Amino acid sequence: MSVAAPLDFFGCAGDYRELAPQIHVRVEEVLVSGQVLQGAHVQELEERIAATCGRRYAVAVGSGTDALFFALVALGIGRGDEVLVPDISFLASATAILRTGARPVFVDVNASLMLDLAVAEVKVGPSTRAMVYVHLFGNVGDIEGAEAFARKFGLKIVEDFAQSLGASRLGREAGSMGEAGATSFDPTKVIGAPGSGGALVTDDAATAARVRRLRLHGKEGPLFRELGYNSQLPSLAAAILNLKLDRHTEWTARRAALADRYRAGLAGLPAQPLPLEEGVRHVWHKFVLLADDRDELALALGRAGIPTRIHYERPLHRESIFQQSQPDGEFPNALAYADRTLSLPIHSHLSLDDVDRVLDGIARHYA
Numbered sequence: 001m002s003v004a005a006p007l008d009f010f011g012c013a014g015d016y017r018e019l020a021p022q023i024h025v026r027v028e029e030v031l032v033s034g035q036v037l038q039g040a041h042v043q044e045l046e047e048r049i050a051a052t053c054g055r056r057y058a059v060a061v062g063s064g065t066d067a068l069f070f071a072l073v074a075l076g077i078g079r080g081d082e083v084l085v086p087d088i089s090f091l092a093s094a095t096a097i098l099r100t101g102a103r104p105v106f107v108d109v110n111a112s113l114m115l116d117l118a119v120a121e122v123k124v125g126p127s128t129r130a131m132v133y134v135h136l137f138g139n140v141g142d143i144e145g146a147e148a149f150a151r152k153f154g155l156k157i158v159e160d161f162a163q164s165l166g167a168s169r170l171g172r173e174a175g176s177m178g179e180a181g182a183t184s185f186d187p188t189k190v191i192g193a194p195g196s197g198g199a200l201v202t203d204d205a206a207t208a209a210r211v212r213r214l215r216l217h218g219k220e221g222p223l224f225r226e227l228g229y230n231s232q233l234p235s236l237a238a239a240i241l242n243l244k245l246d247r248h249t250e251w252t253a254r255r256a257a258l259a260d261r262y263r264a265g266l267a268g269l270p271a272q273p274l275p276l277e278e279g280v281r282h283v284w285h286k287f288v289l290l291a292d293d294r295d296e297l298a299l300a301l302g303r304a305g306i307p308t309r310i311h312y313e314r315p316l317h318r319e320s321i322f323q324q325s326q327p328d329g330e331f332p333n334a335l336a337y338a339d340r341t342l343s344l345p346i347h348s349h350l351s352l353d354d355v356d357r358v359l360d361g362i363a364r365h366y367a
């Protein structure tokens with residue numbers, strides 16, 4: 001019996017295959033120009049990211065993690081401050097807080113695995129200054145609720161939309177809320193660089209100027225005005241990201257068709273997708289389902305050549321790096337979900353037949 005080739009979990013190679021001739025032209029153009037840092041491609045990318053989010057400014061930096069960190073620094077967050085952050089996210093949502101000297105205060109998550117604003121109310125204390133609000137998996141959280149929460153408690157919001165560039169909810173774009181937002185061009189993201197990259201977005205000219213300084217050794221004009229960092233997005237990466245942005249709408253539509261197929265095919269099965277709220281334009285960075293027998297299901301799919309991943313293995317309050325004193329009892333949802341989430345392959349270069357193969361694997365497991 002012939003065994004089908006394993007599916008690709010990430011679409012990086014497919015992106016390249018689809019754009020190879022244009023990428024080759026851009027690579028040569030940038031290298032021949034000699035302007036391999038900053039320059040026109042970086043500026044174009046910044047303008048396009050700002051427009052995508054409905055923001056006045058975007059500043060390209062070396063990673064999404066740096067974008068988050070710089071946003072917090074520019075907002076004046078530091079030692080002695082507390083910052084709310086969801087207990088389920090990629091680690092960087094919280095390490096960016098730690099890097100400023102502030103303390104991340106973890107908040108349990110709701111059914112969409114995003115920060116539960118009702119729970120957050122009891123976590124606000126006299127030192128709470130800000131909230132890192134994460135839109136997870138390509139979804140968009142409760143933007144208006146989070147803004148109302150921030151107003152009520154006098155908090156600043158840094159939006160982590162690393163996974164949700166181009167997504168929106170009820171007409172509000174991911175990246176449009178709060179004082180500043182951070183996105184990522186990590187190679188696995190919906191618009192991925194050939195390497196690391198990220199961008200900060202804001203409507204505030206002073207915040208944008210500060211982050212432009214921070215990314216380049218504190219330099220403003222001819223002067224080094226503060227201790228900064230070296231966190232530049234290479235021009236080559238920007239040139240390729242601009243090519244990919246041309247495809248963003250089309251590639252998102254392809255992933256949405258795959259997600260629809262997954263959702264229809266999972267009807268009636270014990271493994272169920274995360275809820276999808278009305279009014280959300282999801283960009284399907286990940287397709288996550290919940291299964292009580294997650295590990296057995298993952299093994300069965302793996303045997304059929306279907307790769308899966310777990311996002312995320314541990315709620316953040318359990319990561320030793322944070323040396324937290326927040327007990328497990330404060331995170332019943334995060335702990336329950338962490339044992340049940342399973343991410344299925346989804347990217348712009350999978351076909352509906354590929355999705356049917358995954359669905360068939362799931363159905364056979366439960367047969």
Ligand SMILES: Cc1ncc(COP(=O)(O)O)c(C=O)c1O
Binds near residue numbers: 063066090163185198
């Ligand atoms: C939710 C979230 N926040 C932050 C980051 C950090 O971005 P980067 O890997 O570009 O530093 C990522 C991605 O890696 C992420 O998924």
